Amino acid sequence: MTQVYIHPLPVRIWHWINALGFVVLILTGLHIRYADILHVTSFATAVSVHNWVGFALIANYFVWLSFYLFTDKITVYHPELDPAKYFRDSLRQAMYYGYGIFRGSPNPHHASAYRKFNALQSTMYQVIMIVLVPVQFYTGLLLWDPVAFGGSVGLFGGVRVVATVHVMLFIFFSAFIFGHVYLASLGHTPGAHFKAMLTGYEEVEEATPANPPRPASGFRASS
Amino acid sequence: MKRFTAAAASVLLSLALPLARAAEPPALSESDQQCLACHGQEGLAKTFAKGDPLSLHVDPEAFARSVHAPLGCPACHADVDLKKHPGSSKTFESARALAVAGVQTCRNCHGSIFDAYQRSVHGRDPSDGAPICAGCHSAHGVTRAAVGMHLRDACVSCHTDTLARHQKWLPNTQRHLDSVACAACHAPGVERRVELRLYDAAAKNEPAGKEAIAKKPLDAKDLAAILRGINADGSGRVSLVGRLEAATPEQSHTLALKENALADCAVCHRKGAEAFRNVTLSLIGPDGKRVRYETAPEVVNGISSVDSMRAFYAPGGTRVQALDILLALAVGGGILAPLGHLVMRSLMRRKDRQ
Numbered sequence: 001m002t003q004v005y006i007h008p009l010p011v012r013i014w015h016w017i018n019a020l021g022f023v024v025l026i027l028t029g030l031h032i033r034y035a036d037i038l039h040v041t042s043f044a045t046a047v048s049v050h051n052w053v054g055f056a057l058i059a060n061y062f063v064w065l066s067f068y069l070f071t072d073k074i075t076v077y078h079p080e081l082d083p084a085k086y087f088r089d090s091l092r093q094a095m096y097y098g099y100g101i102f103r104g105s106p107n108p109h110h111a112s113a114y115r116k117f118n119a120l121q122s123t124m125y126q127v128i129m130i131v132l133v134p135v136q137f138y139t140g141l142l143l144w145d146p147v148a149f150g151g152s153v154g155l156f157g158g159v160r161v162v163a164t165v166h167v168m169l170f171i172f173f174s175a176f177i178f179g180h181v182y183l184a185s186l187g188h189t190p191g192a193h194f195k196a197m198l199t200g201y202e203e204v205e206e207a208t209p210a211n212p213p214r215p216a217s218g219f220r221a222s223s
Numbered sequence: 224m225k226r227f228t229a230a231a232a233s234v235l236l237s238l239a240l241p242l243a244r245a246a247e248p249p250a251l252s253e254s255d256q257q258c259l260a261c262h263g264q265e266g267l268a269k270t271f272a273k274g275d276p277l278s279l280h281v282d283p284e285a286f287a288r289s290v291h292a293p294l295g296c297p298a299c300h301a302d303v304d305l306k307k308h309p310g311s312s313k314t315f316e317s318a319r320a321l322a323v324a325g326v327q328t329c330r331n332c333h334g335s336i337f338d339a340y341q342r343s344v345h346g347r348d349p350s351d352g353a354p355i356c357a358g359c360h361s362a363h364g365v366t367r368a369a370v371g372m373h374l375r376d377a378c379v380s381c382h383t384d385t386l387a388r389h390q391k392w393l394p395n396t397q398r399h400l401d402s403v404a405c406a407a408c409h410a411p412g413v414e415r416r417v418e419l420r421l422y423d424a425a426a427k428n429e430p431a432g433k434e435a436i437a438k439k440p441l442d443a444k445d446l447a448a449i450l451r452g453i454n455a456d457g458s459g460r461v462s463l464v465g466r467l468e469a470a471t472p473e474q475s476h477t478l479a480l481k482e483n484a485l486a487d488c489a490v491c492h493r494k495g496a497e498a499f500r501n502v503t504l505s506l507i508g509p510d511g512k513r514v515r516y517e518t519a520p521e522v523v524n525g526i527s528s529v530d531s532m533r534a535f536y537a538p539g540g541t542r543v544q545a546l547d548i549l550l551a552l553a554v555g556g557g558i559l560a561p562l563g564h565l566v567m568r569s570l571m572r573r574k575d576r577q
Contacts, residue, residue, distance in 0.1 A: 032492075032538050032539065033538065033539060033542060034493075034494075034539070034542075035488075035489040035492050035493040035539045036489075036493035036494050036495060036496075036539065042487075042488070042489070043487075043488040043489040043492050043493075043539075044392070044394075044488050047394050047488070047538075048394075051394070097564075101568060102567055102568055102571040103571065103575075104572075104575065144394075144395075145395065146395065146398060147395070147397045147398050147401075154424065157530075157533045158424070158462065158532075158533030158534035158535075158536075159533075159534060159535075159536045160528065160529055160532055160533045160534065160535060160536040160541070161529060161533050162536075163536045163538070164529050164543070164546070167543075167546050168546070168549070170550075171546065171549055171550045171553045171554075172553065174550065174553065174554050174557070175553035175554050175556060175557030176557065177557070178554070178557035178558050178561055179557055179560065179561060181561075182561030182564070182565070183561075
């Protein structure tokens with residue numbers, strides 16, 4: 001096994017703030033939507049916390065965006081431009097999750113600092129980070145003050161349309177979190193990926209010659 | 224059903240007439256015109272014994288548009304003897320004394336509303352500044368209480384810090400002030416209802432209606448058909464907005480001290496809240512009078528409301544049930560799929576060991 005520095009500090013800080021914030025946003029969002037069922041706190045408090053945490057996460061998003069825009073690590077979000085390779089890799093990864101993992105086959109993807117996502121993760125996180133998360137923040141901002149942002153609300157068609165988009169994304173993220181945590185437990189040990197997101201270092205098998213990692217300053221070998 | 228919806232759509236095609244294009248004010252009677260020959264002149268005024276002035280000017284057009292215009296001047300000023308006028312059979316020492324005496328005239332027709340007002344913080348206020356009927360409704364330019372925002376504006380004209388005070392605790396303050404009647408929160412014990420009103424997003428006004436609708440209660444399909452009829456030009460400009468109102472005019476007048484006002488958001492912001500169980504389609508007829516049609520409360524929670532009420536959203540209260548089901552399915556799937564995968568891994572590992 002080799003230890004590879006996969007998660008730089010700004011990404012780890014962004015990730016854990018984002019993780020905590022998303023949990024709070026989902027819980028307060030549930031409280032706002034289901035005030036007739038949930039009585040943990042008042043509706044007003046739930047709205048207030050939801051707004052503040054929402055703004056904190058918008059600011060936090062720019063930590064993530066700035067890091068990837070201004071460092072060469074943005075390669076982890078580069079799309080695979082060769083369709084044949086993209087579909088081959090995606091299929092191979094899907095086969096692993098759907099069959100190979102049960103047979104004890106090795107993960108076909110070998111993470112590196114510049115290619116930490118497998119083909120499926122890469123697609124998923126491009127859509128999430130570049131489309132879904134910004135749309136969720138934007139619709140949240142519009143709902144925070146639909147009068148001040150009346151022009152944008154009008155472009156959506158009305159505040160109910162904005163809210164419906166916001167709620168549908170909320171539904172997606174609520175379901176996504178369970179899958180995300182489960183997939184994070186599929187490292188070589190159940191806690192390996194969680195530990196990596198805390199320390200930055202992921203234990204990976206030796207890189208295959210066909211997909212060599214680009215050298216990085218944080219790369220280090222261990223026994 | 225189809226026949227009704229088609230009929231409703233065709234009947235309401237002309238609903239999109241903006242109020243601004245309302246007909247010319249009705250002609251006044253000869254006797255009213257006789258009064259306005261003098262009182263229509265700007266600057267006509269008198270001074271009371273206490274020294275305070277009173278404008279005697281009546282804007283003829285405002286009066287002609289007033290809901291009281293058909294009653295004519297004598298209906299409220301029966302004590303005026305034209306043979307002795309100018310000059311009054313009664314004397315008042317101040318404009319306030321005259322105004323207080325004048326509200327008895329209002330009471331003759333609006334007795335139950337006046338009684339409710341008398342029990343309110345305004346009615347019990349003995350000070351000279353306490354609002355009386357004409358203070359909010361005006362004396363000679365009375366317009367329909369349920370049409371427009373003039374009564375909200377009347378409240379704010381005295382309570383000038385309304386926005387600032389509400390902003391301290393109420394999220395989306397301006398939106399609340401635009402879509403919730405003051406009495407809905409400031410009249411303790413009030414019954415609330417949601418009025419669905421037409422809203423033209425381009426003209427930013429409420430189009431007027433024309434014909435009555437016979438069916439009741441109206442359901443989501445009926446509302447969609449009505450809107451399709453109005454938006455037959457394909458513009459999609461007109462949708463429905465919801466407004467929270469006190470259920471009766473009497474309740475609208477039982478305003479209390481602000482300490483007694485509603486401060487619990489969850490009274491309305493929850494599914495099944497009283498207001499969202501009492502839903503009416505509220506249209507302005509060609510005569511300018513608001514007409515309310517019984518409407519099934521489920522319309523605010525149906526999936527079609529995302530389109531028909533796209534400008535009306537109250538978190539919790541207008542919760543769309545289909546999205547609740549989607550949430551349950553998504554979270555259920557989000558939990559069960561990993562669990563199933565985990566079980567499969569565990570079983571296969573055990574099998575491999577054997």
